[in-house]
Amino acid sequence: MKVILYMAATVNGYIAREDGETPWSKEEWQNFSKMVKSARNLVIGRKTYEAMKENDEFSKIGNPFMVIVSSKSLGPGVTTVGSPKEALRMLKKEKYETALVAGGGKLNSSFLKEKLVDEIYLDIEPLIFGKGIRLFSEDDLDAKLELLGTKSISQNTVQLHYAVLK
Numbered sequence: 200m201k202v203i204l205y206m207a208a209t210v211n212g213y214i215a216r217e218d219g220e221t222p223w224s225k226e227e228w229q230n231f232s233k234m235v236k237s238a239r240n241l242v243i244g245r246k247t248y249e250a251m252k253e254n255d256e257f258s259k260i261g262n263p264f265m266v267i268v269s270s271k272s273l274g275p276g277v278t279t280v281g282s283p284k285e286a287l288r289m290l291k292k293e294k295y296e297t298a299l300v301a302g303g304g305k306l307n308s309s310f311l312k313e314k315l316v317d318e319i320y321l322d323i324e325p326l327i328f329g330k331g332i333r334l335f336s337e338d339d340l341d342a343k344l345e346l347l348g349t350k351s352i353s354q355n356t357v358q359l360h361y362a363v364l365k
């Protein structure tokens with residue numbers, strides 16, 4: 200199973216403002232939705248889950264099979280697992296060919312640190328924030344990437360596609 204990390208970020212590597220706001224372009228959102236609809240699943244951290252739920256975003260991306268990583272139980276009807284590896288085991292069991300990991304910064308770090316990510320799609324939005332939530336929350340990371348491609352998804356937004364070298 201291929202593990203893809205898909206994120207939008209500012210030019211200086213923030214994935215949300217300090218208060219959690221994500222003012223991304225319509226084109227970025229459409230591109231993300233397309234990717235989710237193709238993978239039919241989404242692996243996210245508990246904080247991202249809460250932000251998406253509050254904004255009623257699941258139906259807009261086609262109600263994918265959601266796997267939430269958290270140390271807590273999030274109640275009936277919410278598929279919650281205690282670690283990134285467990286999330287992947289669950290998706291494998293359900294016969295998904297691709298696992299789509301989509302943040303936030305803490306979950307991204309966990310996946311990268313455990314060397315579980317095969318490819319990264321990064322949509323660079325034409326924004327710079329002074330403060331915010333980082334693409335990877337941890338400092339203790341070291342990964343080498345290979346550029347597989349670039350694409351303009353609008354006049355202002357470029358998508359970088361990387362393989363993570365193992």
Ligand SMILES: NC(=O)c1ccc[n+]([C@@H]2O[C@H](COP(=O)([O-])OP(=O)(O)OC[C@H]3O[C@@H](n4cnc5c(N)ncnc54)[C@H](OP(=O)(O)O)[C@@H]3O)[C@@H](O)[C@H]2O)c1
Pocket residue numbers: 205206207208213214215218219220221243244245246247248250268269270271281282283301302303304305306307309332336
């Ligand atoms: N730009 C984008 O494309 C994008 C995408 C997604 C999210 N975001 C933004 O990112 C922000 C959230 O990011 P965040 O870094 O604060 O939080 P996050 O990664 O979404 O969630 C963190 C929580 O996930 C759980 N978790 C993460 N790694 C774990 C592990 N290895 N084992 C067990 N549990 C683990 C923990 O939940 P518990 O505390 O419950 O144990 C942790 O507190 C939101 O504002 C969201 O809007 C932006």
